[in-house]
Amino acid sequence: MAVQRLTSRDIRSESRLDVMKALLVAGEASRNELVRETGLSPATVATVVGELITAGIVTEGRTTSGGIGRPTRVLHINAARGLVVGVDVAETYVRATVFNTSLDEVESAVVHRDEHEHTVEYVVDGIERAVDTALASAGAEREAVLAVGVSLPGLVVRGGSTSVVVPELTWHETGVDRIRERLALPVVVDNPLKAVAAAELWFGEGRDCDSMITINLGTGVGAGIVIGGEILRGATSSAGEWGHSLLVLDGRACRCGRRGCVEAYVGAPGILETLREIDPDNPLVRVGAQRDVIEALAGELAAPEPDPAALETIARTARYLGSAIADLVAILNPEAVALTGWTAWALGEHLLPLTRSTLVAQAPGESAVDMTLRISTVRGNSVATGMAVSALTWFLADVGLVTRVPVGL
């Protein structure tokens, strides 16, 4: 693949996205405030705002007249321009979240799915039901939807073939076409790592960083990598599969077939495995579903005198995690790393101190000393939020305002 050449159209496209992002985050802003926030010239901001108003995406609101100088009009995203839907197809559920054009969450619906049923029709059924249920709650019709973004757990590859790390859902392009047919709406597809990175890039740590890594901690583990302000996709869309990089050569068996993967140690089942190694008879081991065990572990750690086995589990997990992040830092040397996902929400604050000190000790030279390591500030279902960002970007491309839509399919 040859190097993608940027054109002056791409630069104008970037300026429009910068103004959109600034307005989405600020809620409302004057042209002068947008100049300060984006670093664009006043002339560029004036042009871009004009284009966005013409397309019905931005509206001029009330006039402020306070203080010095002449009154200025306040701009905001036209929330009523249309809806976008972000869909998270996870292992045991499908969640559809409806957003307005300002990317405020309107309604959400969850459809449970049997994790052993992998046919395209079954999964497409679940997506359709979740989307329709969420739209019904919002009192909206499909016609009001500008675009739908769907996160699928496989690795989506352009050009026909698709591969998955965890052999769970194998989505060929025909499967994606079935989603489009059934919803009769524009659909963009990506994988959860990229979706989470998109959410972080628009609303979290990524807003101020040129290079940033989102680490998703759940049943599976992966990284959303941002370099030069863009999400790294890779040659076959599988960049970020850090969960299946090595922590221990010939170590624990991983569900991907390799041994010693990071995921086998810091994924939720890996954390339970560590607890079982420390104390096979610990009552926490018998709590049941992995998510409940992680919550119970978090509860135990919040107790006045936590169970020593729980403390030791956190200590070992933090060292595993710190070592594994040190590898990412050695290779990519980012400005910031944000931890996200349900394991991060539950255990993150307990893991953070020892993870950080392990990382600083093991990353090359001083590369981790000034690096930001924190729990992501993007809460809620960041997969759905990220896919809504992609859907909105697709719509902006469809009306000719944006040149490149960063999605898998």
Added chain:
Amino acid sequence: MAVQRLTSRDIRSESRLDVMKALLVAGEASRNELVRETGLSPATVATVVGELITAGIVTEGRTTSGGIGRPTRVLHINAARGLVVGVDVAETYVRATVFNTSLDEVESAVVHRDEHEHTVEYVVDGIERAVDTALASAGAEREAVLAVGVSLPGLVVRGGSTSVVVPELTWHETGVDRIRERLALPVVVDNPLKAVAAAELWFGEGRDCDSMITINLGTGVGAGIVIGGEILRGATSSAGEWGHSLLVLDGRACRCGRRGCVEAYVGAPGILETLREIDPDNPLVRVGAQRDVIEALAGELAAPEPDPAALETIARTARYLGSAIADLVAILNPEAVALTGWTAWALGEHLLPLTRSTLVAQAPGESAVDMTLRISTVRGNSVATGMAVSALTWFLADVGLVTRVPVGL
């Protein structure tokens, strides 16, 4: 650090570099051939060629009149525009290589250095002697030099402080200033991983790839990472320190202080350690200097019936290397990986088959199946070549043709 915004000046700058690279590789080309080679429009090529001719960097040569159509003028780089020098400060020597403006090697000189002597003045002495000796062999004065590129083994960081993974040379910005003072020439500085990647980007695998990794195998081990056609530097210039990412948690001690680093297994001393583990009394172990042992090992492997311990050393090293490259592929998912450095020249062909099969088995999904893995086609001292590329780019920036010089300092 905010996201770097590209401007239309940057796009013109990229077009000029594309034309330069195409001319350097082709030797000579017509405007039409440059249009085909670069993918730029005829109008852009005409403008860029005009600018490069005005700056004295490109010359119009003979007229071709063969075949159909009107005669066209053939263009080439004006090799006599001036010299650039690439300097490789290695652990035991300093090599300076003089290139003409077409980046043809003119002369080279090596000054040995005591690897235990790390003062700035001692190293700057070595650099000055190597540069002057090479220039004298070329019959040239310092005045003929457009710029000098120096590769230093530390991590060069903008903004005053510098850190090194291997605590060997700690170069603060003042040290770099001393090189500038002593040579009284424009000097750009980078580290060897980035230099090798620059050479690969202009003359090797990187010419046709959007994403590519150069793996440098020698005493030390590291990766030069190209993403989006650009060398990844990282927040503190330490991107690519893959040699100090983990292969084995709590494994062999590495000279960086961490345990289980990739370098401790696939660096030259790591390969010798593997041989020693397999057969402590093997005669190869007693050959002497690590470079001589690696050469002797290569000789043994070329024998009709190679020593089983030598074969087993290669097999284990290939598995280590394949596993370690699988991690890079999991995280970055590049189009191609090129092995380079003296260990790669000596042992690469023996390592390649098992490295490739290990990599394909362990990289996520199908990500390594279609990936190119080969020994780099850039021969000679690619550190010096890469630093000459950086020096030439600096010169192009100095005359206003290029907006960004991808170097450390």
